[in-house]
Amino acid sequence: MNSIIERKEIREKLEEIKEADILVGIPSYNNARTIGHVVRAVQAGFAKYFPDRKCVLVNSDGGSTDGTMDVVQKATIDDFQSILLHHRVRPTLKITTPYHGIPGKGSAFRTIFEIASALNVKACAVVDSDLRSITPEWIELLIKPVIEGGFDYVAPLYHRHKFDGTITNSIIYPLTRALYGKRIRQPIGGDFGFSGKLAKFYLEKDVWETDVARYGIDIWMTTTAIANNFKVCQSFLGAKIHDPKDPGTDLSAMLYQVVGSAFDLMETYSDVWKKVKGSEPVNTYGFQYAVGVEPVNVNVDRMLDRFRLGVKELLGIWKEFLDREIIGFLRKAGEFPKEEFHIPDDVWAEIIYSFAIAAHKKLINKEHLLKSLTPLYIGRTASFVLETWESDAEEVEEKIENLCIIFENKKDFLINKWEV
Amino acid sequence: MRNIFERLISEPIEGFLNRFILFLPNLISAILLLIIGLFLGWLTKKIISKMLRILKVDEFSERHGINNILTKGGIKDKPSSLAGRITGWLVFFIFLIISLSSLNVPAIERLLERFFLYLPNLFVAVIIILIGYLLSNFFGRAALIASVNAGLKASGLIGRFVKLTIFLLAATMALEQLGIGRETIIIAFAIVFGGIVLALSIAFGLGGRDIAKDYLEKKLKGEEKDEIEHL
Numbered sequence: 062m063n064s065i066i067e068r069k070e071i072r073e074k075l076e077e078i079k080e081a082d083i084l085v086g087i088p089s090y091n092n093a094r095t096i097g098h099v100v101r102a103v104q105a106g107f108a109k110y111f112p113d114r115k116c117v118l119v120n121s122d123g124g125s126t127d128g129t130m131d132v133v134q135k136a137t138i139d140d141f142q143s144i145l146l147h148h149r150v151r152p153t154l155k156i157t158t159p160y161h162g163i164p165g166k167g168s169a170f171r172t173i174f175e176i177a178s179a180l181n182v183k184a185c186a187v188v189d190s191d192l193r194s195i196t197p198e199w200i201e202l203l204i205k206p207v208i209e210g211g212f213d214y215v216a217p218l219y220h221r222h223k224f225d226g227t228i229t230n231s232i233i234y235p236l237t238r239a240l241y242g243k244r245i246r247q248p249i250g251g252d253f254g255f256s257g258k259l260a261k262f263y264l265e266k267d268v269w270e271t272d273v274a275r276y277g278i279d280i281w282m283t284t285t286a287i288a289n290n291f292k293v294c295q296s297f298l299g300a301k302i303h304d305p306k307d308p309g310t311d312l313s314a315m316l317y318q319v320v321g322s323a324f325d326l327m328e329t330y331s332d333v334w335k336k337v338k339g340s341e342p343v344n345t346y347g348f349q350y351a352v353g354v355e356p357v358n359v360n361v362d363r364m365l366d367r368f369r370l371g372v373k374e375l376l377g378i379w380k381e382f383l384d385r386e387i388i389g390f391l392r393k394a395g396e397f398p399k400e401e402f403h404i405p406d407d408v409w410a411e412i413i414y415s416f417a418i419a420a421h422k423k424l425i426n427k428e429h430l431l432k433s434l435t436p437l438y439i440g441r442t443a444s445f446v447l448e449t450w451e452s453d454a455e456e457v458e459e460k461i462e463n464l465c466i467i468f469e470n471k472k473d474f475l476i477n478k479w480e481v
Numbered sequence: 482m483r484n485i486f487e488r489l490i491s492e493p494i495e496g497f498l499n500r501f502i503l504f505l506p507n508l509i510s511a512i513l514l515l516i517i518g519l520f521l522g523w524l525t526k527k528i529i530s531k532m533l534r535i536l537k538v539d540e541f542s543e544r545h546g547i548n549n550i551l552t553k554g555g556i557k558d559k560p561s562s563l564a565g566r567i568t569g570w571l572v573f574f575i576f577l578i579i580s581l582s583s584l585n586v587p588a589i590e591r592l593l594e595r596f597f598l599y600l601p602n603l604f605v606a607v608i609i610i611l612i613g614y615l616l617s618n619f620f621g622r623a624a625l626i627a628s629v630n631a632g633l634k635a636s637g638l639i640g641r642f643v644k645l646t647i648f649l650l651a652a653t654m655a656l657e658q659l660g661i662g663r664e665t666i667i668i669a670f671a672i673v674f675g676g677i678v679l680a681l682s683i684a685f686g687l688g689g690r691d692i693a694k695d696y697l698e699k700k701l702k703g704e705e706k707d708e709i710e711h712l
Binding site: 311312313363366367370371373374375378426428429432433435436 | 619622623625626627629630632634636637640
């Protein structure tokens with residue numbers, strides 16, 4: 062089956078709904094424990110902020126066995142009076158369906174895009190099904206910039222612990238910002254708002270049999286929106302608290318997926334990013350306030366051990382694509398005591414760019430290349446933790462800003478080596 | 482007396498000369514074929530190398546890490562000149578075979594026949610070794626990176642062990658293909674490999690009892706989060 066809307070029950074449901082203004086999609090897989098809260102928050106968001114609009118909630122499920130889809134069907138807000146004072150309450154239209162295609166978040170999103178396109182919606186949003194901190198306001202903040210502000214893409218902006226989201230802080234944000242010139246702080250946040258027009262554009266792209274369907278959909282959506290000149294902004298959503306990750310999730314596998322997707326997009330949009338100089342801020346919506354964030358435990362000694370082991374064993378692989386000066390630095394850094402350990406921003410930017418170039422030139426197998434980045438990434442994170450141990454959120458943000466500027470300044474290094 | 486001289490000396494010489502005269506055209510054609518082979522081999526080498534250079538095969542190999550594999554294997558030549566040289570030698574070799582068979586000497590013909598029957602085995606063995614070498618490098622590196630990322634101190638050893646095991650397996654297969662000590666090689670490999678696995682099992686069993694216990698306890702009880710997993 063090529064499209065979800067060819068399925069009889071979905072077709073009937075769509076014919077019954079005909080058209081809608083707003084659609085919120087929730088991809089899920091065995092999230093029965095948390096999805097009820099997310100569905101109720103979305104319903105409350107519809108009732109509170111869009112009482113006059115026709116709203117649809119779509120749950121795109123990956124074949125859960127814990128009754129996730131039943132929870133979605135049954136989840137309702139018993140007492141709207143406790144959250145709404147004088148709004149008219151319409152029943153929320155719900156579609157729950159297993160998605161089709163390759164198993165993964167990307168395929169779940171594709172189903173949401175297909176239903177959005179069939180219903181000709183004006184604005185959509187997608188939110189994770191394991192969120193514990195979602196409130197009805199998230200729906201307003203992700204949808205209103207599209208409906209009232211004319212934006213096509215709304216990225217999330219969260220407050221996170223200074224040691225949380227380090228792949229975003231040390232690689233994805235600086236890289237995306239330097240490449241495409243937009244200061245989207247959370248390019249892989251996971252919760253997004255977008256216009257019906259952009260949903261149709263996504264759907265037309267021939268990526269649904271690739272890794273985008275499995276993972277990497279977040280960075281793909283953000284990059285596709287920016288690189289194709291859609292109007293982008295971000296909304297402050299507060300704190301992002303979700304179910305703890307599966308402890309079996311391997312860090313190197315995650316790094317491979319996220320960074321690999323970003324590198325693949327560099328190939329697709331090389332003509333776009335080569336022309337971009339510097340970066341510009343994007344409109345930010347939502348009232349920013351200090352939020353309590355979950356503490357994150359870090360063990361710097363263990364991180365340094367991993368880095369040193371990497372330097373001892375993988376230097377031979379890195380030599381194939383890193384400059385001699387960087388190799389010399391890493392060799393020395395492997396012997397630094399904890400107190401002196403530091404990986405400077407310019408060295409880090411050059412390492413990431415060199416990995417991107419090596420991936421582009423296919424110097425070694427892509428999976429080997431990206432997985433060999435893990436010890437370097439852990440080393441860089443250890444350096445960042447040591448550097449910001451005493452810093453408050455503002456100082457940490459300043460340090461990330463400095464790193465981004467260095468990524469932007471060193472972009473010529475990337476461009477020059479990309480073609481040679 | 483004269484009869485004896487004729488029978489003992491003159492007739493054999495005459496016979497030899499007759500056979501030599503009969504053989505001479507074959508010899509001349511064999512030498513000619515060898516010279517032509519040498520020339521054509523040299524020409525093919527030049528043409529193939531030049532053609533591959535024009536097609537930018539060296540750059541392609543550089544990008545795909547083939548040059549690196551060759552360098553690691555001790556080959557300093559560029560792929561274009563290496564391919565040219567191999568093709569050149571192949572052409573010369575073909576002409577050498579033709580020239581030898583043009584001699585029409587039964588002993589050489591039998592030797593050639595046996596060689597030709599053996600040739601496919603040699604070809605398959607070379608292919609096996611080549612694939613084995615590439616696979617051993619690939620999996621050795623994958624094992625090295627995976628064990629470094631798992632924080633194993635013996636990562637280097639693990640990487641080298643995987644690489645060597647795969648290459649040994651390929652070498653065993655190649656030797657078996659060539660029919661050299663077939664049973665001995667298989668038994669030797671099975672003993673060595675089985676011995677290593679047994680040694681590792683015993684080592685892990687005895688040395689890692691506590692680690693295994695801790696690990697299982699953590700898994701079953703759902704112990705505290707790994708401090709760097711959140712990254």
